[in-house]
Amino acid sequence: MQRQHEPLAAGAQHPAVPVVGILMVGAPGSEQFRRLFREVMQEMGYIEGQNIHYEFRSDQGQISRLPELAAELVRLKVDVIVTWFTPAAQAAKEVTREIPIVMMLVGNPIETGLVESLPRPGGNITGMAGVGAELAGKTVELIRDMLPSERRIVALANAPDPFSKPFLEHIRLGGAATGTTIEPLMIHSVEELEAGFSAMDKDKPDAVIVQPSLPSKRAAELAVQHRIPAVSVVRAFVEEGGLLSFVSAELDMYRRGAIYVDKILKGARPADLPVQRPTKFELIINMKTAKAIGLTVPPEFLARVDEVIE
Numbered sequence: 226m227q228r229q230h231e232p233l234a235a236g237a238q239h240p241a242v243p244v245v246g247i248l249m250v251g252a253p254g255s256e257q258f259r260r261l262f263r264e265v266m267q268e269m270g271y272i273e274g275q276n277i278h279y280e281f282r283s284d285q286g287q288i289s290r291l292p293e294l295a296a297e298l299v300r301l302k303v304d305v306i307v308t309w310f311t312p313a314a315q316a317a318k319e320v321t322r323e324i325p326i327v328m329m330l331v332g333n334p335i336e337t338g339l340v341e342s343l344p345r346p347g348g349n350i351t352g353m354a355g356v357g358a359e360l361a362g363k364t365v366e367l368i369r370d371m372l373p374s375e376r377r378i379v380a381l382a383n384a385p386d387p388f389s390k391p392f393l394e395h396i397r398l399g400g401a402a403t404g405t406t407i408e409p410l411m412i413h414s415v416e417e418l419e420a421g422f423s424a425m426d427k428d429k430p431d432a433v434i435v436q437p438s439l440p441s442k443r444a445a446e447l448a449v450q451h452r453i454p455a456v457s458v459v460r461a462f463v464e465e466g467g468l469l470s471f472v473s474a475e476l477d478m479y480r481r482g483a484i485y486v487d488k489i490l491k492g493a494r495p496a497d498l499p500v501q502r503p504t505k506f507e508l509i510i511n512m513k514t515a516k517a518i519g520l521t522v523p524p525e526f527l528a529r530v531d532e533v534i535e
Contacts, residue, residue: 243305243490244278246298248317250310251286252438253461254475258309258329261476265483284313286440288385291316299324305489307482308352310438311388314339318350325495328352329482330475333391334500343500351495352485353478354502358391360458360471361434365399365407367471367508368432368456371526375431377406381421381444383436384411392436415440422447432456441465445514452518463509463534468518473503507531 247262249255259281263273271277280301282294295316298306306326308314314328318339328334332355340346343354361380368375380396382389393409400407408430412418418440425433430453435444437459445466448455455462456469463470485498511534515522527533 242276242278244280244301244303245486245490246280246301246303246306247282248291248295248298248306248308248313249281249283250288250291250313250438251283252310252459253441253465254437254459255283255309257461258475258479261479262307262329262483265476265480266486269483269487271487288312288438292319295320305486307486310386311337311339312386312438314350314352315387322349324349325489326350326352327482327485327489327495328354328500329479330355330357330473332357332388336391337387340500343502345496346498346500347496349495351498351500353482354500355478356473356503357388357437357458358395360473360506361392361436362395362399364434364456364458364469364471365396365403365405367469368434368454369403369405370529371469371522372431372454373523375405377408377430379408379410379421379425379430379433381410381412381418381433381435381439383438384413386436386438388438389436396434412436412439415443418444419447422451422453425451425453429453435462435467437462441467449514449517454518454520460507460509463511463514466511466514468511468514468520470507470509472507472509474505474507477505478503509534 284290299321306317306324308317309329311331314331317326334340334354340350382393397407410421432454435441435457441462442465454468460472508530509532510530
């Protein structure tokens, strides 16, 4: 897919550098995505300033800004829009049916109405479907393995994010399978996050599961402050002080997404590119946090961990 500048002289045509718009939710891990995506594109021969140009837009943690940021990318007539997280993909879908959209780490794209099916996405959207909801359900089992006596988990869900519905559904399923009581707590703002943790002091849960699009660095800090084990499904959470993350291997996903961007720039249609799901997963634990909250991790659980942050 090549665009052309207006001719500088009669009959002269100069191919334009392709422009890739990047629309991101300002959640932890967004800067890592930005860096890794550019790196894998460079590995494929796309050198910024030479044969590719990027337009990055982040909502800076305010999901309500996404529709206007998506519209801005459309006005710039970018060749492809790459979206990171579900709300960004939905905002892009609302403003264009023509510009190809490549999703990155988007949870349950069929349930959230982004694509018709994974093998045949239809329309102008394809990419990498995250399995964050399924992973969130799996974390209930992991928490039980780490804390055999646990019986009650609070699930912190980001109310404005449509991904909160499948996120909570899978956690409830995990609770039913393990005999764990799940208490959803819908969060609309950082203030509600703070109040939610303060309220937990009265009847402390065994653990909390944090939806990735929440201000998870603050959630991790509050969990340590209130001495509650906190788990999520993005790597950045455990790096920022959360206890445990069960994640899909992000670099592998970003690399496969970059391959789709390359194919689309060369003329492929999103409707012909099946939506892919992750195949590699990692369990990461922060032992500094375990020590800070007074948690002894069973050796048999630690033996299953892929990476330990000391």
